[in-house]
Amino acid sequence: MRIVGYIEHPNLKITVFKMDNKTSIKFETGMYEQTYKFREMENLNNMEQIKELVTGEFANNVLSEFQKMHQFKNNALSNFLPKEEEDEFEEII
Secondary structure (H helix, E strand, C coil), rough: EEEEEEEEECCCEEEEEEEEEEEEEEEEEEEEEEEEEEEECCCCHHHHHHHHHCHHHHHHHHHHHHHHHHHHHHHHHHHHHCCCCCCCCCCCC
């Protein structure tokens, strides 16, 4: 697998990979990543075509999925971690 290039984005690191007959586009932000793979026959033959694909709605949908992933992780952690007991202090009047 080799890196073909990067796509600039204000909130995401976007890396494009090429391996055999597949192009992979990896999106990263914070502790999360998503990778989308495309076959050569899907007409993504160069960086210009890939940049056209990743603009606008596609990138917004990726950001939306990152928000969902963050929520899923936080929900799982809150169910997994023991509940913290509140410290009881004397009432000061």
